[in-house]
Amino acid sequence: MPDRPRPDWCGRRQKLRIRLDALGLAGLVVSAPVNIRYLSGFSGSAGLLLIAADDAWLVADGRYEFAIREGLISGAIGPVTFERVHSRYDLTLAALALRLGLTRVGFEADHVTLSVLTSWERAGPTIEWQAIDQCIAPLRSIKDSGEVEIMCDAGRRLAAVAADLPAWVVSGRSEQSVAADIDRALVRAGFSAPAFPTIVAAGPHSAHPHARPTDRPLAAGDLVVLDFGGVLDGYCVDLTRMAAVGQVTPARRALFDAVWEAQRAALAAVRPGIPGSVVDRAARDVLEARDLGAAFLHATGHGLGLEVHEAPRIGRADPDAPGLIEAGMVFTVEPGAYVEGLGGVRLEDDVLVTAEGAVVLTDGPRDLLVV
Ligand code: ZN
Ligand code: ZN
Numbered sequence: 001m002p003d004r005p006r007p008d009w010c011g012r013r014q015k016l017r018i019r020l021d022a023l024g025l026a027g028l029v030v031s032a033p034v035n036i037r038y039l040s041g042f043s044g045s046a047g048l049l050l051i052a053a054d055d056a057w058l059v060a061d062g063r064y065e066f067a068i069r070e071g072l073i074s075g076a077i078g079p080v081t082f083e084r085v086h087s088r089y090d091l092t093l094a095a096l097a098l099r100l101g102l103t104r105v106g107f108e109a110d111h112v113t114l115s116v117l118t119s120w121e122r123a124g125p126t127i128e129w130q131a132i133d134q135c136i137a138p139l140r141s142i143k144d145s146g147e148v149e150i151m152c153d154a155g156r157r158l159a160a161v162a163a164d165l166p167a168w169v170v171s172g173r174s175e176q177s178v179a180a181d182i183d184r185a186l187v188r189a190g191f192s193a194p195a196f197p198t199i200v201a202a203g204p205h206s207a208h209p210h211a212r213p214t215d216r217p218l219a220a221g222d223l224v225v226l227d228f229g230g231v232l233d234g235y236c237v238d239l240t241r242m243a244a245v246g247q248v249t250p251a252r253r254a255l256f257d258a259v260w261e262a263q264r265a266a267l268a269a270v271r272p273g274i275p276g277s278v279v280d281r282a283a284r285d286v287l288e289a290r291d292l293g294a295a296f297l298h299a300t301g302h303g304l305g306l307e308v309h310e311a312p313r314i315g316r317a318d319p320d321a322p323g324l325i326e327a328g329m330v331f332t333v334e335p336g337a338y339v340e341g342l343g344g345v346r347l348e349d350d351v352l353v354t355a356e357g358a359v360v361l362t363d364g365p366r367d368l369l370v371v
Contacts, residue, residue: 155361
């Protein structure tokens with residue numbers, strides 16, 4: 001793995017504090033493990049991160065003490081003060097917040113369960129616990145320079161794996177064996193793991209967007225959806241290419257061409273300052289014009305980062321999520337059309353948004369691979 005600069009945990013927390021100031025909050029308890037990792041580098045499965053005005057406290061039990069102290073020395077964990085939990089997380093968290101004079105503490109509304117909140121309220125009855133919606137997801141959606149460097153590298157590696165598909169997609173082989181070849185290639189390419197279970201969906205299975213590979217052999221006439229991704233230095237990339245076995249009927253060729261045109265239209269629409277729904281609409285217009293509107297069963301794209309599905313969502317207009325596309329976002333552009341009896345087609349690439357528009361991170365041949 002190349003040497004990467006340390007993640008800018010302090011810069012990320014500074015941006016978070018600006019959001020907290022706007023909400024009148026002096027403290028925020030971060031409980032989603034992925035957000036704790038984003039803000040501190042700590043990747044344990046238990047733990048809390050308390051963000052206060054000028055410092056951050058990592059609240060964790062003795063199982064993690066050695067790893068945290070080592071991480072602080074090596075720099076794998078950002079500057080935090082370790083607060084050891086001796087008996088219960090709620091008691092330690094409440095005592096720490098009171099010691100710091102925090103009377104209002106925000107928490108992640110989309111992660112804290114009612115039972116956890118109740119335990120915090122019992123442990124710190126004088127603290128006002130304030131549910132905060134979507135406070136870290138918008139920060140994570142704008143990649144900093146270190147994240148962009150990793151994701152560009154990851155996109156190139158994933159495109160290189162895709163370039164080898166002709167070696168594995170062969171008539172008579174099963175979906176599962178093709179998927180296993182892809183998974184091995186992801187490891188060889190330097191990915192620590194697949195970003196999600198690899199999809200190889202042939203023939204009738206191709207008409208189902210999230211089909212799992214089976215032992216069914218690839219057969220003449222099949223369309224084959226090949227959707228796979230990898231995790232590099234914690235960051236996910238995601239790509240879909242299409243193959244066809246034997247002769248391609250005109251109807252299947254037309255389905256492929258429609259989706260490819262929809263993807264080109266969506267990629268061309270990407271720019272900062274517009275709602276994601278404009279990109280989705282560009283793809284949907286192409287498919288609707290070919291009577292395939294009802295065959296497009298999902299959104300056009302999803303954000304990528306520490307998670308394979310994160311903000312922003314590139315889908316139909318949503319009055320509750322009116323966020324705009326911004327420079328620095330990384331998301332997929334993956335229109336698809338799924339027709340029972342004919343098969344399904346999806347093409348997926350990952351883009352970085354710049355002032356000029358979309359930079360495709362997974363560039364490479366998208367033509368229908370006929371095997
Ligand atoms: Zn995918
Ligand atoms: Zn995807």
